[in-house]
Amino acid sequence: MNCFLKGEEYCPHATHTMPVLDQMVSADALIFTTPVFVLSLSGCMKSFLDHYAYIFIVHRARSEMFNKKAFILTSTVGAGSKAAIKTISTSLKYWGVNRVYNYSFTTFGTEWDNMALDKKSKIKKEIMNKSKKFYTEVNSGIKHRPYLFISFMFKMSRFILKKYADESSLDKQYWIDQGWYFGEKSPF
Ligand SMILES: Cc1cc2nc3c(=O)[nH]c(=O)nc-3n(C[C@H](O)[C@H](O)[C@H](O)COP(=O)(O)O)c2cc1C
Incomplete structure (x- = not known):
């Protein structure tokens, strides 16, 4: 809660988390x-x-994230990829990330090293295809329309901040500084 209320520099792990965020913000893409x-x-x-x-x-989204594309890769021996991807994807979308892609593969009850060669090469081929597409997408620099739900959440966030945030709220001040609070600017 220190991050929300006092500032991210008050997070007990700030020396780890802040440099990582700096790197994410300046990265071409997120994987x-x-x-x-x-x-x-x-x-x-x-x-x-x-x-x-x-x-x-609703808190202090980084404007750079709204240009960013992300890719989520998961592995499983059988089940559960969908939930894993969903949780990561939800966070990224709420950070403002413009597009989130994914790929999951199943090792069918065994470890990667023990998998049949044909299954391994099929997965490798699919990963190669997906990564080429992702690379092209990132390189294109195209900024897609925001996810409908996220543009709705952006408006909702402004409403929530106007209705509930008090004067000392860091989030409210951040939104004012970004020009989002009074609607002069938009991150999209
Ligand atoms: C604690 C633990 C829980 C796991 N739970 C699942 C699971 O719910 N469903 C599944 O299909 N595989 C499960 N697995 C297998 C992992 O998904 C599999 O080992 C992993 O994808 C291989 O990646 P790694 O080499 O990076 O560990 C589990 C493995 C561990 C260690």
Whole structure:
């Protein structure tokens, strides 16, 4: 809560999280990977995302994220990719990321090294195709229309801040500084 209320520099892990955010903000694109653990994302990845709750749109979203494309890659022996991808994707969309792509592969009950060669090469081929498409997409520099739900959430966030945020709210001040609070500017 320190991140939300006092500022991200007050997060107990700020020395780790702030440099990583700087790198994400200046990166050409974002790529997230996780194995599926207990039908969802790994605890490490969840914990990582939790540290950036304060850059959700309703708080202090970074304007650079609205130009960004992201890719999520997951592996599983059988099930759970959908939930893992959904959780990561939800965070990224609420950060304002313009487009989120994904690929998941299943090792069918065994480890990668023990998989049949034909299955491995099929997965490698699919990953290669997906990554080429992602590279082309990032290189194109095209900024797509925002996800409908996110543009709705942006308007909702302004409403919430106007109705509930008090004068000392960092989020409110941030929105004013960005020009989003009175609607002079838009991150989209
Ligand atoms: C704690 C734990 C929980 C797991 N839960 C699932 C699961 O719910 N469903 C599944 O299909 N595989 C599950 N797995 C298998 C992993 O998805 C698999 O080992 C992983 O995709 C391989 O990636 P890695 O080599 O990076 O670990 C689990 C593995 C671990 C260690």
